[in-house]
Amino acid sequence: MIIKSKSAKITYKIAEKLAKELLAVKINLKKALVIGLQGDLGTGKTTFIQGFAKGLGIKHKIISPTFVIMRIYRPGPKNNFYLHHLDAYRISKQKELLALNFKQIISNPKNIIIVEWADKIKKLLPKKIILISFKYGKEKNERVIEFRIPKSL
Numbered sequence: 001m002i003i004k005s006k007s008a009k010i011t012y013k014i015a016e017k018l019a020k021e022l023l024a025v026k027i028n029l030k031k032a033l034v035i036g037l038q039g040d041l042g043t044g045k046t047t048f049i050q051g052f053a054k055g056l057g058i059k060h061k062i063i064s065p066t067f068v069i070m071r072i073y074r075p076g077p078k079n080n081f082y083l084h085h086l087d088a089y090r091i092s093k094q095k096e097l098l099a100l101n102f103k104q105i106i107s108n109p110k111n112i113i114i115v116e117w118a119d120k121i122k123k124l125l126p127k128k129i130i131l132i133s134f135k136y137g138k139e140k141n142e143r144v145i146e147f148r149i150p151k152s153l
């Protein structure tokens with residue numbers, strides 16, 4: 001599915017809606033839910049994650065974790081999911097992530113892991129993940145967002 005977003009606010013809203021829908025279908029997984037984001041600098045990945053966190057009921061302000069690799073947010077009031085926001089941009093060795101207990105994190109169904117620059121750590125991610133790619137559109141504030149959601153996760 002491809003959606004054109006005309007503003008940062010719309011990208012935020014789309015993400016908020018996706019998070020709410022995911023909660024509504026009561027995802028019942030054996031492992032963590034992993035969402036990979038792809039797209040050039042400034043295409044809206046962090047903006048999307050801010051909206052997604054809002055949809056999960058997280059009040060904490062989401063900032064880009066570029067210098068810390070990963071930030072973890074406690075669940076919002078209506079669910080039990082721990083959102084893990086990862087930025088793989090600066091990861092050069094997979095070891096860096098494994099040192100953060102990443103294997104354990106992706107095996108825990110209480111976790112939702114959303115990864116900027118998911119391509120960089122592809123080998124460490126499960127095969128079936130929600131993949132969302134961002135591209136610049138024709139107009140200044142336009143972004144083309146493509147969703148690839150596997151039939152079964």
Ligand SMILES: Nc1ncnc2c1ncn2[C@@H]1O[C@H](COP(=O)(O)OP(=O)(O)OP(=O)(O)O)[C@@H](O)[C@H]1O
Nearest residue numbers: 005006007008011041042043044045046047141143
């Ligand atoms: N339609 C849009 N969707 C998302 N962001 C938009 C849109 N139009 C303009 N913007 C602006 O583009 C910028 C997107 O920045 P953001 O940090 O979300 O990108 P990013 O993909 O996370 O970048 P990086 O790769 O550096 O982490 C923001 O300044 C935002 O206001």
Ligand SMILES: [Mg+2]
Nearest residue numbers: 045046064116
């Ligand atoms: Mg970002």
